[in-house]
Amino acid sequence: MKGIEWSDYTAPLDSSWTWKKITHTMQAFKQAYVGNKWLGSDSPYTPQSGYDWMRIKHPLVNWRFICWNSMNVHKNVFIFWAFMHRRLLTKDRMARMGILADLTCDIYASSNEDHEHLFYYCPSSVRCCSLLQQQLHISFNFSELVHWFSVAKLNGLQRRFIGACHVALIYWIWTVRNEARVLSYVRRPEDVVNQIMQDIHTRFLRLNLSVLHVKDLVWLQSLHLT
Template identity: 30%
Template structure:
């Protein structure tokens, strides 16, 4: 049946990896075009989400092949972009829910008449000679079965929704221990983005670029002594350490270098103080990255004293916009000392 319905190829057999790769190439080419390359990370995010939304129907029709999902580089998850494999399962689960609830749809009636024939959907097992699509729907039904109690979806008051299914599936993934500190509501968004990239080792540091032949050496741009890796840039570089030491003096708090975000969450003190320390640490990461880029582009680097001044200005501007209630007790005294310094 060589035709399409709503842009999706209709055929009796499953789509091959080669057939799916055509759609992937179209998505990737749109993201990698000349206009998209000029966008910042903040501008690129809604651009990617829009393109992925255009292909959402393919995720609803059937489970895509693992090789196809791995090639969907723009759907790996993070920064509000849904993770492709989990999103695919959550969307197909909507079809299984319609079958269970006997939704008023022609294809649902046909399924109950031809496949189920009065059988219980919860315990139904597909025979071997049925279509690949029907087997996928049954497979997803088994995956989502623990989310139901007495036939009722437990994670949304109005029954199953794709969003609630996606959140339920995603909750099974192990959350990074530094998640709450990186995406702390007190943080400046652009600072959180840089920290998120650093924690995921996703920055284009010279050690990585040197290995693929994009630069002549791998020496750190800030100290010119050691190879520039993510850990060195933010934790071991003498320039970065000077900034951290000055910030420690300013905020009267010891900031550990290694696993800083993880240990920051374990520090004693009020919730407000921990959030503010995390915000200051994110600002440090951002300023280190900013100075590194300044050296690469303009061969100019600010002194640690000037960097500390920038961190203070950005953090206090954020605090004034976020803390809309009176601070009392030890937090008030601590914040008063920060303002004086």
């Protein structure tokens, strides 16, 4: 690099992958400088501003408050994210990929398995959702999950707890489906809901929320958790 400005430097072809990546990144960031000013303003460069400039910005989704919830069990979040993006490998999706021909639902053989059937109409899933909502003292159409959370009058604890339960419900519906497919065994909806409540309650206790309002304690007691 002797005698060459860093901004004009290009890595030789025989350089290591790491060095090439560093210099390529430098060239990319060079575009954001006007003269010696970052983004043409007097604001100094910061790693955060560089990251925001480089990454692709997507609009915020309206279900983010359900997904990125501290009370969610970690293993449930990815399945919920895939569910919201309709990326779970249901039978109809695998058939379109040429992987599978049989579309019959392994839980409810009278219907074919697709996203809507599995999560909204399969009798096992409908029963799980009904029992869970009875346990939580709420009621809404599960297909309107995001809309219900956007209009429901809930405090912070209730919103996080109920949201985590429904994220877990997606995970367990998918688990029941996989067990039925691989093991030919369908877990009872009552057992699914009991497992959900146990998981979320355990997660709640681990968060060590030492200061709770009286209304929160009364609500938790109504769920027979405390």
